Amino acid sequence: MIAKLEIDLAAVKANVAALRAMCAPAGFAAVLKGNAYGHGLVEVARAIEDDVDWICVYHAEEALVLREARIAGRILVLGPVEWQRLADLHEAGVSVTLWDTGSYRSFLAGVARSAKRPFGVHVKIESGVARYGFEPAAAPAALGTLLADADLAVEGVFTHLAAAEELESAFTIAQRDRFLGAIESSASLLAQRGTVRHAAASAAAMLYPTLRLDLVRCGIAVYGLWPSPQTRDAVGNPALLAPALRWTSTLVAVRNVPANTPVGYGCAFTTAKPSRIGVVPIGYAEGVPRAASGRGHVLIEGNNVPIVGRICMNATLVDVTGVPSARAGSLVTLIGSDGDATITADDWARWCDTINYEIVTRLPAGVPRSYVPPSPTKALLRAVP
Numbered sequence: 497m498i499a500k501l502e503i504d505l506a507a508v509k510a511n512v513a514a515l516r517a518m519c520a521p522a523g524f525a526a527v528l529k530g531n532a533y534g535h536g537l538v539e540v541a542r543a544i545e546d547d548v549d550w551i552c553v554y555h556a557e558e559a560l561v562l563r564e565a566r567i568a569g570r571i572l573v574l575g576p577v578e579w580q581r582l583a584d585l586h587e588a589g590v591s592v593t594l595w596d597t598g599s600y601r602s603f604l605a606g607v608a609r610s611a612k613r614p615f616g617v618h619v620k621i622e623s624g625v626a627r628y629g630f631e632p633a634a635a636p637a638a639l640g641t642l643l644a645d646a647d648l649a650v651e652g653v654f655t656h657l658a659a660a661e662e663l664e665s666a667f668t669i670a671q672r673d674r675f676l677g678a679i680e681s682s683a684s685l686l687a688q689r690g691t692v693r694h695a696a697a698s699a700a701a702m703l704y705p706t707l708r709l710d711l712v713r714c715g716i717a718v719y720g721l722w723p724s725p726q727t728r729d730a731v732g733n734p735a736l737l738a739p740a741l742r743w744t745s746t747l748v749a750v751r752n753v754p755a756n757t758p759v760g761y762g763c764a765f766t767t768a769k770p771s772r773i774g775v776v777p778i779g780y781a782e783g784v785p786r787a788a789s790g791r792g793h794v795l796i797e798g799n800n801v802p803i804v805g806r807i808c809m810n811a812t813l814v815d816v817t818g819v820p821s822a823r824a825g826s827l828v829t830l831i832g833s834d835g836d837a838t839i840t841a842d843d844w845a846r847w848c849d850t851i852n853y854e855i856v857t858r859l860p861a862g863v864p865r866s867y868v869p870p871s872p873t874k875a876l877l878r879a880v881p
């Protein structure tokens with residue numbers, strides 16, 4: 497075995513159930529962008545489709561892949577869509593995000609008219625991320641126009657928060673007020689049409705009850721990871737979420753090396769004493785972040801062992817001097833537990849000066865994934881395009 501990613505779909509389902517219960521009566525959207533944060537788009541969707549009200553993705557392609565896999569529930573594309581893809585999305589019954597009343601909308605209306613069926617849209621309002629969305633000042637008029645357009649079915653109106661990982665963030669409260677202010681003049685029409693109002697991603701869903709509104713959009717928490725250490729501390733129940741992903745490999749060689757021997761590219765590490773250096777057969781091509789060179793650890797035989805030297809494209813060197821039983825064939829745990837020791841995506845994030853989101857999302861789609869319980873497709877190897 498070169499490397500293995502095991503995804504516990506029962507843990508994913510339990511996380512969805514826990515978050516749903518916490519946020520009820522708000523509805524629940526699971527965010528499956530970025531290959532379900534590295535966990536596998538189709539397999540995660542199959543596991544949770546009956547547990548959620550919406551699935552959110554970022555790209556048109558992701559939505560169409562889900563439909564090909566016979567995921568039948570409501571799907572929203574959060575990101576920009578090339579106009580050439582709109583007809584396919586409409587035919588597949590996928591909803592899109594609208595943040596202007598210009599060209600994009602006239603394409604939507606054209607597609608809707610020729611199909612004789614309105615296009616499902618969620619209207620995005622910018623409230624503090626400075627990314628996508630109608631400006632709050634322009635939003636009431638725009639929303640009025642869109643709601644009056646028979647070619648559109650305005651199923652949702654939403655915003656995205658910039659700093660909800662902080663408890664009692666004044667910025668977050670101001671974003672909420674800007675958003676609710678922008679949709680106020682359409683309130684009765686929105687209610688009448690059953691249009692859902694949504695704002696909260698994982699952090700706000702857990703920390704800000706007044707931002708749950710009609711629907712929460714949870715990504716990172718679905719996979720059992722916390723949006724930030726502050727969020728975990730503020731919720732005060734670390735057992736609420738169960739990490740779903742386990743990442744392992746196998747030592748393929750162990751070499752005895754004298755003192756004062758340079759190890760790896762650039763001679764970035766030199767042994768201080770006679771050492772045993774183990775070779776893990778995966779590197780940054782397989783998702784081991786190079787930024788963890790000389791900082792990260794892995795688990796071997798229940799021990800924490802340090803990564804030494806620079807992480808290579810297809811290999812990582814570890815110092816197993818302190819683990820006499822380590823040999824070719826020993827299990828290497830990169831994320832998960834071995835005995836009493838555990839390494840998490842948050843540990844990797846700390847070593848690499850990034851966030852757990854990036855660690856799991858960048859695990860390449862081409863690394864074999866196995867699913868517990870196994871998904872019916874047994875699609876263990878997904879080709880890299």
Ligand SMILES: *Cc1c(COP(=O)(O)O)cnc(C)c1O
Pocket residue numbers: 527529574656696697698699713714715716717723
């Ligand atoms: C990614 C994303 C989410 C989910 O964020 P998490 O912090 O992972 O829960 C929600 N809404 C939008 C618009 C997003 O882009």
